[in-house]
Structures are given as structure tokens and as C-alpha cells.
Amino acid sequence: MxxxxxxxxxGAxxxxxxxxxxxxIKGAVIVIQEAFGxxxxxxxxxxRLAAEGYVAVAPHVFHRSGDPVIGYDKMQEVIPHIMGLNRA
Incomplete structure (x- = not known):
């Protein structure tokens, strides 16, 4: 489901x-998004991981910069979101 x-x-x-x-449930897996959201x-x-018995979660890493889903052919649009990532 x-x-x-x-x-x-x-704080966000x-x-x-x-x-x-x-x-x-066999375990859990964190799926890290590609650069495209x-x-x-x-x-x-x-x-597919859930179908094998795992709880799978994918955090929306770009949540502070609008949470976009960017087309695979739009790499230039990805750069500001990646550059906005930091430890915090």
C-alpha cells in the first residue's frame, strides 16, 4: 500500500x-531519489521492494526548494536544487 x-x-x-x-515485513529500505525528484x-x-516484503520509503530531498519532479532531459533545472542541499 x-x-x-x-x-x-x-523545522520543515x-x-x-x-x-x-x-x-x-522482512525489513525496511530507504530509497534515495535521483537528481530528478x-x-x-x-x-x-x-x-518492487514492497512486493518483496520490505517497507520502502523515499524522502523528498528537495522539500525546501519546491519539491519538484524534473524531467530526465532537464539537467540544468536540477542544479539549483542540488546546490541548495546542505547538512541542515
Whole structure:
């Protein structure tokens, strides 16, 4: 079952895309997004992991810069979001 969960991230709201398996849970996996956001591909990876029995979550890493989903052919649009990442 896929869902979006909201968590606190150093004072900001961050979404996690979460997929839980239907049966017994074997463990959990954090799926780190590509430079393009939480794309259909990342959601599919989470779904495939859940089908194997794992809770899969993908944090929306770009939550402070608008949480975009950027086309794979738009690498120039990715750069400001990546440059905006920091430890905090």
C-alpha cells in the first residue's frame, strides 16, 4: 500500500513516499531519489521492494526548494536544487 507521510525535518515539513508490503515485513529500505525528484521510477522501485516484503520509503530531498519532479532531459533545472542541499 502506497502512501505519503509527512515528517519534521529540522523545522520543515518533508514528505516521505512510503510503500508497505501486503504480507509479513522482512525489513525496511530507504530509497534515495535521483537528481530528478520522486519520479515514477523511484515510486516503482519502492513498489518492487514492497512486493518483496520490505517497507520502502523515499524522502523528498528537495522539500525546501519546491519539491519538484524534473524531467530526465532537464539537467540544468536540477542544479539549483542540488546546490541548495546542505547538512541542515
Amino acid at each position: 502506497a502512501d505519503t507521510v509527512i515528517v519534521d525535518s529540522a 515539513q518533508m514528505k516521505l513516499y512510503e510503500v508497505k508490503p501486503e504480507g509479513a 520522486i519520479t515514477d521510477h523511484i515510486m516503482d522501485v519502492c513498489g
